[in-house]
Amino acid sequence: MSIDMGNFTPLFSLVGGVVIGVAAAVLILFNGRIAGISGILGGILGASRDEAGWRAAFIVGLIAAPVLASMLGKPVMPDxxxxxxxxxxxxxxxxxxxxxxxxxxxxxxxxxxxxxxxxxxxxxxxxxxxxxxxxxxxxxxxxxxxx
Known part of the structure; x- marks a missing residue:
C-alpha cells in the first residue's frame, strides 16, 4: 500500500475532522440530538415543524459544504x-x-x-x-x- 502524495491532504483532513466534531458537539449541546445522518434524514418526513427545520438545515449544510469548498479551491471529485x-x-x-x-x-x-x-x-x-x-x-x- 502506498500514499498518493499528490492527493494527500493531512491539513484539510484535520480541519474537516475538527469541523465534524465541533458540529456534532454543537448539535448535542444546543439541541440535545446526536448527529447521526440516517436518523436526521429518516426523521425529517414525520417531524414537527420545529424538528423538520433543524433537520432540513443539517441536510442542506451537508450538501452545501462541498459546493462551497469547491468554490474556494480545487474541487474534490472522488474516483x-x-x-x-x-x-x-x-x-x-x-x-x-x-x-x-x-x-x-x-x-x-x-x-x-x-x-x-x-x-x-x-x-x-x-x-x-x-x-x-x-x-x-x-x-x-x-x-x-x-x-
Missing part, C-alpha cells in the same frame, strides 16, 4: 469505481444496515464512541469489517468492480 446499479444496491444495503444497527457510521462512529457507548463501538467495528470484506471480495476475488 468511484462502480456503476449506478452497484451504487443503488450499496445504498440500499447501507440503509438496511443502519436500521438493524439503530444508526449509521456518523451516529455510532463519531457520536456514540465519543460518549463511550459499547453498542456504538461494536456497530462501528462491524461497519468497518463489512466494508473491508466487501472491498477485498470485489477487488481480489471477483476481479474488480462489476467484474
Amino acid at each position: 468511484i469505481q462502480a456503476g449506478w446499479g452497484e451504487l443503488i444496491v450499496a445504498g440500499f444495503l447501507v440503509g438496511i444496515g443502519t436500521r438493524y444497527a439503530s444508526g449509521c457510521t456518523s451516529g455510532h462512529g463519531v457520536c456514540g464512541i465519543s460518549r463511550g457507548s459499547v453498542r456504538s463501538l461494536v456497530a462501528t467495528a462491524t461497519f468497518m469489517a463489512a466494508g473491508f470484506v466487501t472491498v477485498f471480495v470485489l477487488r481480489h476475488i471477483t476481479g474488480g468492480w462489476g467484474g
Whole structure:
C-alpha cells in the first residue's frame, strides 16, 4: 500500500475532522440530538415543524459544504469505481444496515464512541469489517468492480 502524495491532504483532513466534531458537539449541546445522518434524514418526513427545520438545515449544510469548498479551491471529485446499479444496491444495503444497527457510521462512529457507548463501538467495528470484506471480495476475488 502506498500514499498518493499528490492527493494527500493531512491539513484539510484535520480541519474537516475538527469541523465534524465541533458540529456534532454543537448539535448535542444546543439541541440535545446526536448527529447521526440516517436518523436526521429518516426523521425529517414525520417531524414537527420545529424538528423538520433543524433537520432540513443539517441536510442542506451537508450538501452545501462541498459546493462551497469547491468554490474556494480545487474541487474534490472522488474516483468511484462502480456503476449506478452497484451504487443503488450499496445504498440500499447501507440503509438496511443502519436500521438493524439503530444508526449509521456518523451516529455510532463519531457520536456514540465519543460518549463511550459499547453498542456504538461494536456497530462501528462491524461497519468497518463489512466494508473491508466487501472491498477485498470485489477487488481480489471477483476481479474488480462489476467484474
